Amino acid sequence: MLSVGWPVHQPLEASRGVMDEIHNKLHSLVERYPTLHIVGNELIRGSLPIEEAGSELDRFSVEIDFSPLQQGLLPKVSETGGRIPHHEDRHINVKDGTACVCLPEDYFLRHAGPFDPVTFLDGPVRDFFIGQALVARGDPWPYGEWKHGDAGRGDWLSEFFESLSQIEIKAYLDLLSLKELKGHFICPCGSSRRIRNCHLQFIKLLRKMIPPNKAEEWRLRRR
């Protein structure tokens, strides 16, 4: 496991206009999920069904606050029906009752480009509540679970680097070791797109985990 040290809620720089763009996309979300509705500019409230072939299997009351996106963080998801115990083993933060639906780094790696609320709901949020429905009925988490805190982050980082070729590792470390990140740099993911149009949020999170001096140290060690 690679060691990482990073304060969890350290905000990244605010993204201008992000919320206007998100608000427009929330309409597609409530169109897709008719029992969710928009409250104000940044909040979705209602219930999320888990269905199969026109039959409902379970339903969770939820609230999703999209405002953390302004700081480059994932939306805050809460189960509001009082069904899920507030316990780390159920992936609910005891302090504020929010759900840890996924590792932000993992999400932003898988989803390049601008944030899409529908993709977020169809993906990790839905997976999370399918998992809760199964765990409540005695099954294990269907796709496994990350360890809590930095241990989980470290495991994810190890898996991420193990999944890369030597050339890709070099590309990431070359970028991470730079003191300043510019949006016009080419994304190291191999898409040939500029970072600002590709994995910008992911790279920002990665740089918090592996600051330039550490990336430089790893880069030199590989020579």
Place this chain on the structure above:
Amino acid sequence: MKPIEFLHEILREQTLSEDSTELAALREHRDEVEKVLRDTFGSSPTIRYGGSHAKGDLIKDSYDLDIICYFPRDDKDAGDTLKAIYENVEKALSKHWNVECKTSALRIRGKDQIDFHIDVVPGRFIDEKTYDVFLYRASGEKERLRTNIEKHIDHVKKSGVIDAIKLVKLWRNRNGLDFKTFALELLVIKILKNSAQDLDEQLKTILTALADDQNAISIEDPANPSGNDLSDIWNPSIRSMITVAAKNALSNLQTRGWESVLGQLTMPEGPAKNDALRRVASTSTSRSKPWCHG
């Protein structure tokens, strides 16, 4: 399935039998809470049960029990003022559970925040002849509310529109609308007064009234029609939220049926449902693993 059949089917699904696990757990928690109240305050308070179970409009998605805990008018042991009574009851309950302080009631949750579906409502009798009480109000303009739980129960029980109330409660819950049950019941009863419609038409009438003509609808507390100001539970912000939700519901209803407003019919609990959940899990393309800040 015809709309009316769907609505009756969803009502059937939402019925909790007396031997259901939900009501068994509710009764167990009720007995624990009542014991704590008796151990703390002795035989002084009158403890009775209200809420949706007593009113007959209980649904599986929203089943609450109100444990009313009323002290005699001249008994000062639980507190000199209504506020003191409210705070002392809260203090007694907080030793055992998480307590959420609502306007007049105290919501009980487990230490892990699991909802017990129980509200404790402390109050004080106004006199020895009637069941009228004063309740403390933690928010709003007035610090006390005169009410009568028996009259509330009667008003709902004898309304003749219990099924419509149940379905509107379901709509509220599934849409996460922050709208008090008491106000909802009064609204539905008022809108459907003298209605001879079937359930499908009743629901459309309610949604249309909520979407179009809310300012014309006023509600009064049947226990104190002229004395209790309900403007804080039926205020412009709540009306506006309900209007939007009702308009959306009517629009969805027209194109996608009641299923889009109230949800699909539910598969019964059992191995077949567990298998279905596993199948749904296996079709996910994202397969995200949960994490915890730690």
